[in-house]
Amino acid sequence: MANPKILSLILFSLFAIASAKVFFEERFEDGWENSWVVSDWKKDENTAGVWNYTSGKWNGDPNDKGIQTSEDYRFYAISAEFPKFSNKDQTLVFQFSVKHEQKLDCGGGYMKLLSGEVDQKKFGGDTPYSIMFGPDICGYSTKKVHAILNYNETNHLIKKEVPCETDQLSHVYTFIIRPDATYSILIDNVEKQTGSLYADWDLLPPKTIKDPEAKKPEDWDDKEYIPDPEDKKPEGYDDIPKELPDPEAKKPEDWDDEEDGEWTAPTIPNPEYKGPWKPKKIKNPNYQGKWKAPIIDNPDFKDDPELYVYPDLRYVGIELWQVKSGTLFDNVLVCDDPEYAKQMAEETWGKQKDAEKAAFEEAEKKSDEESKEDPADSDAEEEDEAGDAEGEDSDSETKADTAEDEDEVHDEL
Ligand SMILES: *[C@@H]1O[C@H](CO)[C@@H](O)[C@H](O)[C@H]1NC(C)=O
Ligand SMILES: *[C@@H]1O[C@H](CO)[C@@H](O)[C@H](O)[C@H]1NC(C)=O
Numbered sequence: 001m002a003n004p005k006i007l008s009l010i011l012f013s014l015f016a017i018a019s020a021k022v023f024f025e026e027r028f029e030d031g032w033e034n035s036w037v038v039s040d041w042k043k044d045e046n047t048a049g050v051w052n053y054t055s056g057k058w059n060g061d062p063n064d065k066g067i068q069t070s071e072d073y074r075f076y077a078i079s080a081e082f083p084k085f086s087n088k089d090q091t092l093v094f095q096f097s098v099k100h101e102q103k104l105d106c107g108g109g110y111m112k113l114l115s116g117e118v119d120q121k122k123f124g125g126d127t128p129y130s131i132m133f134g135p136d137i138c139g140y141s142t143k144k145v146h147a148i149l150n151y152n153e154t155n156h157l158i159k160k161e162v163p164c165e166t167d168q169l170s171h172v173y174t175f176i177i178r179p180d181a182t183y184s185i186l187i188d189n190v191e192k193q194t195g196s197l198y199a200d201w202d203l204l205p206p207k208t209i210k211d212p213e214a215k216k217p218e219d220w221d222d223k224e225y226i227p228d229p230e231d232k233k234p235e236g237y238d239d240i241p242k243e244l245p246d247p248e249a250k251k252p253e254d255w256d257d258e259e260d261g262e263w264t265a266p267t268i269p270n271p272e273y274k275g276p277w278k279p280k281k282i283k284n285p286n287y288q289g290k291w292k293a294p295i296i297d298n299p300d301f302k303d304d305p306e307l308y309v310y311p312d313l314r315y316v317g318i319e320l321w322q323v324k325s326g327t328l329f330d331n332v333l334v335c336d337d338p339e340y341a342k343q344m345a346e347e348t349w350g351k352q353k354d355a356e357k358a359a360f361e362e363a364e365k366k367s368d369e370e371s372k373e374d375p376a377d378s379d380a381e382e383e384d385e386a387g388d389a390e391g392e393d394s395d396s397e398t399k400a401d402t403a404e405d406e407d408e409v410h411d412e413l
Helices: 004-018 338-373 375-412
Strands: 022-026 036-038 051-054 066-069 074-085 092-100 106-108 111-115 131-138 142-151 154-157 170-177 182-187 190-196 208-210 225-227 243-245 267-269 281-283 295-297 313-322 327-335
Touching: 022 074, 022 313, 066 074, 092 111, 092 131, 092 338, 106 313, 111 327, 131 170, 142 182, 170 327, 170 338, 313 327, 327 338
Parallel strands: none
Antiparallel strands: 022 327, 036 074, 051 066, 066 327, 074 313, 092 170, 092 327, 106 131, 111 131, 111 313, 131 142, 142 154, 170 182, 182 190, 208 295, 225 281, 243 267
16 A cells, blocks of 8 residues: 555646646757757858767667767857747746766867747857857866846856866756856756855946045054154164275285285174064054945846846757767757756666666776777877867867857957
């Protein structure tokens, strides 16, 4: 007999899930192409990369496919439309899984939510977006989760550092924005960062500022120490010479007073000499502390109770530049229910992660053995390293690209 308490709990959670609003869900099953549009962006320059529909070189289920970048040094842009909606008064959950099979050394693995009217055939790096979210890796310095919010036509980066995963396995990234203007960022269903949209992005001018009109009062005493007025210069202090004739010095034998002038001993520093006299310092009894301008309400601050609202969400898109290809996206979700998202992550990534890890380790072992058995292969490995160096070269390109991108962001700031 089932425990009625547990039964009602199950029924309740089923109900909760059943009531989740799912705006977009893509598990990349047969027919996925019908809902996605590959952009023509960069095609005329022959630098548009091709997406490969695959489960990748290692996976937890060969039948569970996603889309993977398949060519190096290429731009990628693809998007899907969903019935437009506003997240006003409801929670917004944006989630997807991403796997960097290529040992990503510089490139993004993020996705975007776009609003309004977008020509999907022209979707590219310059297309305005509402939210950009996901991992970004470049060299040793950048290994972070981007969470960029567009507000008042300006892109704002999150001010907190959120480290991303850097291995070659699948991970689930979740961004939750709530109607109380709080947010959470999860990786693999574990919360990595949480807080307020007010505090962790500079979307609005600050609520309070230092009073720009305030001035330090003339008589404000901010000297912590003062010369001791009681301290007196000892008598004869100034008569102590700085240097003395060296008592060890001797007039050289061949010194000729007539020719060389009168001999004087060279001088040495006087150990008694202590420099010009200074009174000792004492704590200032009138010390008032460092002066600080009073904090006042910022007259430029105007609260926006709809700070978290995107009234016209309509597309999900991926727009990337990749030096080394191999990034695989899967299980994209836009909904209003963190619990639903959590369960979807468990059903997909959660169920497959152990098998995927085992498959990855097997693949690593195999490639190790092959390179040991076949000396020609170790040549190939060397070449590979040379290729890496080349790759790093282009990284700077990517860096420039990213910098440009961020410049844009900052310009708008
Ligand atoms: C697609 O991915 C599979 C699995 O990694 C690989 O065997 C195949 O060569 C890839 N196809 C293209 C066109 O890159
Ligand atoms: C929106 O941006 C414009 C231009 O930067 C600025 O003048 C305006 O005050 C901003 N509005 C809000 C609500 O931040």
